[in-house]
Amino acid sequence: MGVKQTVGRQLAPRIAGVAPGLTTAFVREALNRAIHGIGPLPPAARAADKQLAEQHGDVERAIHEVIENHVRLAGAQGFVTNLGGLVTAAVTIPANITGLALIQCRMIAGIAHLRGYDLHDPRVRNAILVTLLGEDAVNSLVKSKKVPAPPMALATAPAHDAGLDQVVSTVVASDLITRVAGKRLATTIGRRIPLVGGVVGMGADGFATWKVGRYADRELLPRAKR
Numbered sequence: 152m153g154v155k156q157t158v159g160r161q162l163a164p165r166i167a168g169v170a171p172g173l174t175t176a177f178v179r180e181a182l183n184r185a186i187h188g189i190g191p192l193p194p195a196a197r198a199a200d201k202q203l204a205e206q207h208g209d210v211e212r213a214i215h216e217v218i219e220n221h222v223r224l225a226g227a228q229g230f231v232t233n234l235g236g237l238v239t240a241a242v243t244i245p246a247n248i249t250g251l252a253l254i255q256c257r258m259i260a261g262i263a264h265l266r267g268y269d270l271h272d273p274r275v276r277n278a279i280l281v282t283l284l285g286e287d288a289v290n291s292l293v294k295s296k297k298v299p300a301p302p303m304a305l306a307t308a309p310a311h312d313a314g315l316d317q318v319v320s321t322v323v324a325s326d327l328i329t330r331v332a333g334k335r336l337a338t339t340i341g342r343r344i345p346l347v348g349g350v351v352g353m354g355a356d357g358f359a360t361w362k363v364g365r366y367a368d369r370e371l372l373p374r375a376k377r
Contacts, residue, residue: 175320185257199261218364221258226357259367267374277319278306286366302370
């Protein structure tokens with residue numbers, strides 16, 4: 152893990168140079184598109200409601216299906232964005248980071264919606280982004296006071312702290328770039344075979360998405376819908 156994180160930190164500035172969109176703004180854009188829908192992907196709430204209908208109103212089963220559907224989506228984009236090996240890494244790594252952020256944001260937003268949270272509430276949006284980091288990273292960031300509280304507390308705070316928006320965006324963007332870029336480059340260097348890299352990327356992104364989904368399921372407890 153230490154090697155991958157080191158590689159990620161070294162690669163992050165290069166990625167930002169190749170793809171200027173990977174700044175703090177890209178996580179907010181990914182979240183917006185996840186909530187409102189993009190291309191063939193309908194809005195997160197609508198997709199979640201469809202699963203709820205298919206599961207005859209069983210919220211927990213609907214959440215399970217939301218997670219499983221997004222694990223498959225994440226695996227597919229992980230395969231496609233890891234086929235090129237080192238030659239295309241400067242292009243595919245930013246695409247992988249952005250795609251994974253969008254898919255995981257959509258999954259978390261769907262879970263939050265099913266649990267009774269308002270996806271238009273800026274407190275909930277910050278909570279979704281922090282959930283994206285995963286349980287271990289969130290615990291570490293809260294302990295170091297880089298993030299004031301875990302997702303549930305952020306979503307249910309008495310009032311929205313506008314100053315927190317930029318803090319959350321910066322922390323999430325930095326973590327995603329470091330974590331995903333480091334993992335991708337380390338994997339590519341280790342494998343050296345593009346097709347194998349695609350298979351590894353599919354498994355890695357699918358598993359990471361499953362972990363984030365399970366964390367969101369545990370963290371975002373039910374709220375009464377208003």
